[in-house]
Amino acid sequence: MNQTKQFNILLLMADKGITLDTTYLVIGGGIAGVTCVETLAILHPEETLVMVTASSLVKNVSNVSFFAKTVVKFDVNETEASSLQRIHPNLNIVYDSLQSVNTKNKFAITSNGTVIKYGVICICTGGIPKLISESSKSKRVLGIRDTESVQEFQEKLKTGRKMVIVGNGGIASEIVHATRGIQKVWVIRDDYISSTFIDPGAAEFFQNTFRRKTSEADPPKHIISRRHVFSEEDTVVALNKDLKSAALGPDWFRKLEDIKNETGEQELDIIYKTEIESINEFQDKEYPLQVKLTNGRTVLCDFVISATGVEPAVNFLWDQQPTHGPDGGLAVNEFQETSVRDVFAAGDVAHAAWTHAPHWFQLRLWTQARQMAAMAAKSMHARTTNQEVLQDFCFELFTHCTTLFGYRVVLLGKYNGQGLGTDYEILLRTTPCLEYVKFVLQNGRLQGAILVGETDLEEMCENLILDQIDLSPFGDDILNPDIDIDDYFD
Template identity: 25%
Template sequence: MGATKSKSVDLPALSSFEAKDNRLHNDRQRHRSKMKEEPETMFEKEVCLVTEMQDEEMREVEIKNRKVLLIKSNGEFSAIGHLCTHYGSPLVKGILSHGRVRCPRHGACFNIKTGDIEEYPCVDGLQSFKVEVQDGKVILSISARVLDLNKRTLDMVTRSPADKGVILLIGGGPASLVCAETLRQEGYKGRIILATKEMHFPYDRPKLSKQLDSQIENILLRKPEFYTMHGIEVLTNKEATSVNTRKRKVSFKDGTIQRYDNLLIATGSIPRMLDCPGAGLKNVCLLRTPEDANQINELAAGSNVVIIGTSFIGMEVAAFMAEKAKSVTVIGTSEVFEEQAVKFYMLDHVTELRGEDGLLKEIELAGGNVLPADICVVGIGVTPATDFLKGSRINTDSKGTIVVNEFMQTSVAKVFAAGDVTSFPLPLHKNQSVNIGHWQLAHRQGHVAAMNMQRKMIGIRTVPFFWTLCSGKSLRYAGYGAGYEEVIIQGTIDELKFVAFYIKEDKVVAVASLNYDPVVAQVAEVLALGKTISKSEAEDEDRPWLKNI
């Protein structure tokens, strides 16, 4: 489906969009009926003996040259897709715990019986397959129809013209997408409108800094036809300018107004710009959209690239550019990438950007150095995109983030918020309010908001999980380390293979690792179970805390 751009305040009960949606729904019903009538071909295979697998063991088995993850837990066997639906990591290397398996790299979790999502980031569950035990043998049965399928879109209802409800989602990131999908999974049949100021449907934003030449069609979280199939209206180039919570209406930059019954605000953040002479020169770039990434990629080839800021985005851009730019310089405090021919200026900052005919030519630093620069990428942090809420009754804190409770509810009834714009109570931090801009958290918060729009009263119970990959180096982080008192290191920092445990009040509050998988996922699982790791346990290289999983 193309981008939907409505000029009316309230669409008719049955719009052309909805009529098309109903036709698709009827076509799907006929297709399903036909499938039920046709005999289903099943493939069966004995994959092992019952005695060949230990309890709480996972292994990959093959049937018709396709891999499946076979699991034995509490004496019972189950089988699901073998690859995480996020980025395809092998789950056999993950963590099996209390009826679910956690991805070793990015923390997503799946139910070992159903394949359903139990933790994010991902939008699809896993296929589940029939397993039987006959005469001490484990028999795997798989339908020919799903033999090639690892992942599974969870069942959803679609739009019903009889339901006059309207849920409006502002923002085009994973929080809005997961909220919309969860609503349909939970049986909501009213209108769902996803309005984004971007020109694209929701996409995988973290990929932009890791692969600047990404094309939008390759990073979409869902294809356009998905939204049509499930009755989710997507309005692109649709920027909110104000919210009237008394009348339950949102005004947009194009002059339109949309009423709502429930509202989700998930507008994300805005990159900070430099505040110094020359900041407005051409070739001084921010990285926020696919168009930004593509422009940076084109300008950087064979050029002198200067990156301001040592955020993860800055480091990822530096790593990507190391082999294609003439030179790459980072103004910040880290030396991690020195071996990649990236020059660092530590404890320094920019005082002026100079150019000719409006184009950037060089950058002056406070320390006196003048750097040649054909392009400058600015990565000095972000601010929440909440200016449009001024004058509304929605409470924001001193930093502009929206204050929500554990149910992702704002200070106003029927208004929820999720993602980077929120400050929310984190159980790991004694339910103190925090603002964490993790991709995984945006998914989880979107899910929680949807559940509570449906009055499920589900709280935000999650362990923050972050990852990045630069120049082949895998960095993971889980927990919340603010106010940590000491760090315990295992491994070798010089060899860039170690794990760091952040300690506060004699227990682990966060963990980070470099090339040391799957320790971070293991710690995340312990914390997710509500258990703790003491300082003495963190110091013990035998990892006695693993017994808590």
């Protein structure tokens, strides 16, 4: 059945459904959807707003603090969707998932047949999993996205002796760091760990922490992860690709820290530059799974964690298709509006199709989901009230604050030389088990930075990147720990 016939059938079914009428319609209960709702509640509290969420639990942000103008850390909490009605009395919550959108007549239809007429709509449906191809053959291949999938993982950890982790982003890194009492084989296709966020030097810095024999220089054990989110290689979603509930918050892996298999060995084996070739399951073997790798090696284990990325969740029908980006996301301009008027998108489902600032690029993170959603809300309000709106300053500079292996990590600008070719230089300062600082310079001007540990250099780096000050007169002293260089630039 083609999409046109499906759409017409849905229209006939919708005649018997409940009809709502609203100025603002937001689809999704993740960080993007909730941020959009909260921003609209501030900008236009007297107008009606409908939020469609598949789960009664949604994600909201708290404890927001700034290291600099654009460097933000925050906590992501899981809360009852009904709590949002306290900040927006005109909010109506529909517990359902989006089935179709009629952009010409401006109404949406949910899976249960509820018809919602809108003035402007924001699509914040997030991402769906790109699990390894062998995942459909065994229930022992797990993905992690929502609370239910974490609970399943916890049960596996209680009795598991050995697991294989596939992927090299934030989720995989956090699993390696947080789990105890189980043998771990980490399979990555790169030649160093956590390549989504860091460079080989920082990877070596972190791996040295694995090798430490004493705990004298250990970082605090209960640092809260400030991940906003997860990136393309981070977000691991449950095996059901139709799952529409919101992704986990950045502190999800804290749920794992109390799960310890006292009978298992603590061991980590990292296998570089290889991928999964096949997974076979047995009923009468010591280990139920046999994982064959492309390098010829075979690993026996109890279960596999697939952490290999997400793709935009555009799994609903349209009367007219908006323009899509090369990654499949809904292409949006600098105001987060799609190619269809009055249809906005934010978060993982959106592709940033505007001309980017020199030091900003899209990476599917909780930080950017929050930024894009706030921008979408401002644009929706401006459209409704016929006002002018300018793009937010946060899109001038890529920033991300997270925690990896117990250390604070701040990324700024072109931190891995993205788009600079080979015409750049790197300055490094590292203190084992304490800090790792990397500056990326081109023509004497700072283009990006990686800051691991409590460096207190975030504001200085932000200023240097945005102002493009010539640092040539300072030479290598820009990272000399005996010189308080930030006094010159704050």
